[in-house]
Amino acid sequence: MATNPIDSCWRCKKNWAKNRKILAKCVLGFGHKTSGGSNGDYYLVTDNSDNDVLNPKPGTLRHAVIQKRPLWIIFARTMHIKLSQELIVQSNKTIDGRGADVHIAYGCGITLQFVHNVIIHNIHIHHIFPSSGGLIRDSEDHFGFRTVGDGDGISIFGSSNIWLDHISMSEGQDGLIDAIQGSTAITISNCHFTHHNDVMLFGASDAYSKDQFMQVTIAFNHFGKELIQRMPRCRWGFFHVVNNDYTHWKMYAIGGSMHPTIISQGNRFIAPHDLNAKEVTHRIYASESEWKNWVWRSEEDLLMNGAIFRTSGPLSPPDLKFNEKDIIKAKPGTYVRTLTRFAGTLKCKERIKC
Ligand SMILES: *[C@@H]1O[C@H](CO)[C@@H](O)[C@H](O)[C@H]1NC(C)=O
Numbered sequence: 001m002a003t004n005p006i007d008s009c010w011r012c013k014k015n016w017a018k019n020r021k022i023l024a025k026c027v028l029g030f031g032h033k034t035s036g037g038s039n040g041d042y043y044l045v046t047d048n049s050d051n052d053v054l055n056p057k058p059g060t061l062r063h064a065v066i067q068k069r070p071l072w073i074i075f076a077r078t079m080h081i082k083l084s085q086e087l088i089v090q091s092n093k094t095i096d097g098r099g100a101d102v103h104i105a106y107g108c109g110i111t112l113q114f115v116h117n118v119i120i121h122n123i124h125i126h127h128i129f130p131s132s133g134g135l136i137r138d139s140e141d142h143f144g145f146r147t148v149g150d151g152d153g154i155s156i157f158g159s160s161n162i163w164l165d166h167i168s169m170s171e172g173q174d175g176l177i178d179a180i181q182g183s184t185a186i187t188i189s190n191c192h193f194t195h196h197n198d199v200m201l202f203g204a205s206d207a208y209s210k211d212q213f214m215q216v217t218i219a220f221n222h223f224g225k226e227l228i229q230r231m232p233r234c235r236w237g238f239f240h241v242v243n244n245d246y247t248h249w250k251m252y253a254i255g256g257s258m259h260p261t262i263i264s265q266g267n268r269f270i271a272p273h274d275l276n277a278k279e280v281t282h283r284i285y286a287s288e289s290e291w292k293n294w295v296w297r298s299e300e301d302l303l304m305n306g307a308i309f310r311t312s313g314p315l316s317p318p319d320l321k322f323n324e325k326d327i328i329k330a331k332p333g334t335y336v337r338t339l340t341r342f343a344g345t346l347k348c349k350e351r352i353k354c
Pocket of ligand 1: 091
């Protein structure tokens with residue numbers, strides 16, 4: 001059942017519920033150093049309420065994520081959590097929704113701001129609305145005033161070593177996932193995205209050149225029904241887009257400005273019927289004389305229904321040298337359906353392989 005190298009590292013084990021932390025050894029790509037809450041205790045979320053954002057009640061998800069020590073956060077039962085303000089997560093955490101059907105929905109989203117080492121795994125995030133702002137506790141010993149939020153599903157700001165895996169996301173107010181202002185070492189894998197306009201934004205500012213150090217891996221995801229654009233939309237950094245299934249887009253799939261490097265390998269791109277949207281790629285605010293030097297490569301991608309990937313960059317590009325673990329080895333695009341078959345949340349039951 002495990003069809004890709006991240007999943008096959010843990011999914012076939014019957015005793016996954018007793019050995020949850022094995023998961024942290026399975027991440028590949030630029031986020032491969034993420035261990036989340038592996039070195040910490042388990043924290044069992046038993047209460048789905050979010051009534052007090054200044055003094056969160058023990059047993060709630062908000063109380064779990066503001067703790068400063070490493071924690072592996074799990075859920076006692078299936079629950080719908082309506083966040084009344086953005087959920088501000090501290091470093092060294094895993095939010096692990098396996099074994100329960102956890103929805104963060106009809107409220108605010110998740111914020112990772114100036115933190116490191118966070119795993120979010122196997123939850124649903126949908127119908128996310130802008131937060132009104134106000135006083136919010138962001139750690140055991142600190143609270144602060146937050147301004148109005150955008151309504152992102154997961155907002156990553158100045159943060160690194162982040163792994164988002166097997167998340168089902170749809171219908172946010174702003175982006176589903178944004179990573180900006182010096183964020184890097186991120187892997188987004190096995191997620192399923194539907195019903196949304198601006199799916200992912202990496203780098204929000206043309207003026208913030210530090211985002212040239214951003215490295216993000218996007219692997220084994222399914223970009224599905226009713227998506228419009230930004231899968232992702234990139235500025236500055238280096239983006240490895242490998243073995244994803246793009247079955248729907250209305251405007252474009254992959255776009256960018258400020259000369260990002262985009263290496264697309266082994267993806268399947270099925271273009272929409274609309275003749276104006278056959279192009280996978282989209283360069284924003286740049287003339288051809290400028291973007292012709294941007295390194296946008298397509299290797300072993302499967303282009304269907306008239307999809308066009310417009311490549312650019314030097315004809316004989318320099319070999320890019322990376323740590324072996326940073327780069328997921330692509331399979332040809334013909335394998336993508338199999339590799340992404342279980343994208344989105346999984347229904348895991350104790351004592352049965354997931
Ligand atoms: C997270 O864990 C690492 C390694 O154990 C530690 O060095 C770091 O201080 C922790 N971060 C925070 C913010 O507690």
